[in-house]
Amino acid sequence: MPDPITTITLLIVGGGPIGIACAVEARRRGVDCLVLEKGTLVNSIYNYPVNMTFFSTSERLEIGGAPFVSHGPKPTRGEALEYYRRVAKDNALPIRLFEPVTSVERQEDGFVVQSDKGHYRARYVIIATGFYDIPYPLNVPGEELPKVKHYYTDPHFYAFQKVLVVGAQNSAVDAALETFRKGAEVTMAVRGPEIGQRVKYWVRPDIENRIREGAVKAHFNTTVTAIREQEVDLDTPEGRITIANDWVLALTGYQPNLNFLRRCGINLSNDAVCQPQVHETTYETNVPGLYLAGVICGGMNTHRLFIENSREHAVCILNDIVSRNRSGALSQK
Incomplete structure (x- = not known):
């Protein structure tokens, strides 16, 4: 019926x-x-x-x-x-x-x-x-791996892990700061030349200071080119680099x-x-x-x-x- x-x-x-x-x-x-x-x-x-x-x-x-x-x-x-x-x-x-x-x-x-x-x-x-x-996809090899997340929730999950945050707007900046403060080793891959202009005004100085002091590593004018189980390839202005990695937070909008x-x-x-x-x-x-x-x-x-x-x-x-x-x-x- x-x-x-x-x-x-x-x-x-x-x-x-x-x-x-x-x-x-x-x-x-x-x-x-x-x-x-x-x-x-x-x-x-x-x-x-x-x-x-x-x-x-x-x-x-x-x-x-x-x-x-x-x-x-x-x-x-x-x-x-x-x-x-x-x-x-x-x-x-x-x-x-x-x-x-x-x-x-x-x-x-x-x-x-x-x-x-x-x-x-x-x-x-x-x-x-x-x-x-x-979510906007990265469209790179390895994006389908379970380690790649397009939503970020709880920072404790990433404690003592190597985390790549892709993006530079509010979600990405929050994820970078929070996971860093829970003990993660955080790297940011930012397509543009700086942290996004729409980032909350009370948060922007925080992430810029963490980057400046080296607590959070940031690669600007950079894109992700490949993701593997234990590492990620990045195209930077200085050339392609490979970094060790446990999790990718692709917070690109x-x-x-x-x-x-x-x-x-x-x-x-x-x-x-x-x-x-x-x-x-x-x-x-x-x-x-x-x-x-x-x-x-x-x-x-x-x-x-x-x-x-x-x-x-x-x-x-x-x-x-x-x-x-x-x-x-x-x-x-």
């Missing part, structure tokens, strides 16, 4: 902060909704380093009017996880976790949504999938799942940004009834939108859905 089909007014793809914000706003407006999340709740934040501190202050991460109180001037990963769990629980949000969405198909009366666990019919769909799920948007029928710009086509005030895409929310609206420009400047997408989208729902019909474009 075929799987039963669940019918819902609004289906939200993605259970991160912005997906949760959309669900809170939907419940507030009396719109029945369902959130499908391929991982755990706020999966991207869960994958942040365990000791991470946000750049933003807590009030700028608030959603749905719920206060976010942190112990310090800037909240930690653990505090953020607790906050978003509380928001989801207090609002009794209908969230199905560990259920990846595989397709969103527009039909005359709405959408058919397929996940790896069920079938859904929805009048409207919001995609709020962020950008943290697909992440990208949104643009192929999923294309499969949903969303138009993307024909340039490097791949900007999705969205209305500037309603965030509806070129597919009637299908909306984008959060950082995914920026395409490959993943540093333009954050929680703090995209949380209002939820209000804008639900304004449009409620208005349209009263009329009883999707717009025809």
Whole structure:
């Protein structure tokens, strides 16, 4: 027998902060909704380093009017996880976790949504999938080895090991400093000439001083060319070198799942940004009834939108859905 089909007014793809914000706003407006999340709740934040501190202050991460109180001037990963769990629980949000969405198909009366666990019919769909799920690959021999990690969590794991950190933005710098302070022998491979300009202002002097004193070795204008079980090859300005190595933390950034948007029928710009086509005030895409929310609206420009400047997408989208729902019909474009 075929799987039963669940019918819902609004289906939200993605259970991160912005997906949760959309669900809170939907419940507030009396719109029945369902959130499908391929991982755990706020999966991207869960994958942040365990000791991470946000750049933003807590009030700028608030959603749905719920206060976010942190112990310090800037909240930690653990505090953020607790906050978003509380928001989801207090609002009794209908969230199905560990259920990846595989397709969103527009039909005359709405959408058919397929996940790896069920079938859904929805009048409207919001995609709020962020950008943290697909790491940029190094594309070098040996990248498939178990010693190569594209996510960094706990520094203790790397104690007394030889660690190569690839990258020079916030995640890479945090990993280099934290593993160094747990006793790792840390080398950084940086493609550019310096530590990234977007590194948190209170962290940048720390890593620069550790490099200057030689506690953390750094090779600038350098790329990884090969990875083996016990060593790594680097192309440096002085030529190719081989260093002993136990672990590679390839923290070179992440990208949104643009192929999923294309499969949903969303138009993307024909340039490097791949900007999705969205209305500037309603965030509806070129597919009637299908909306984008959060950082995914920026395409490959993943540093333009954050929680703090995209949380209002939820209000804008639900304004449009409620208005349209009263009329009883999707717009025809």
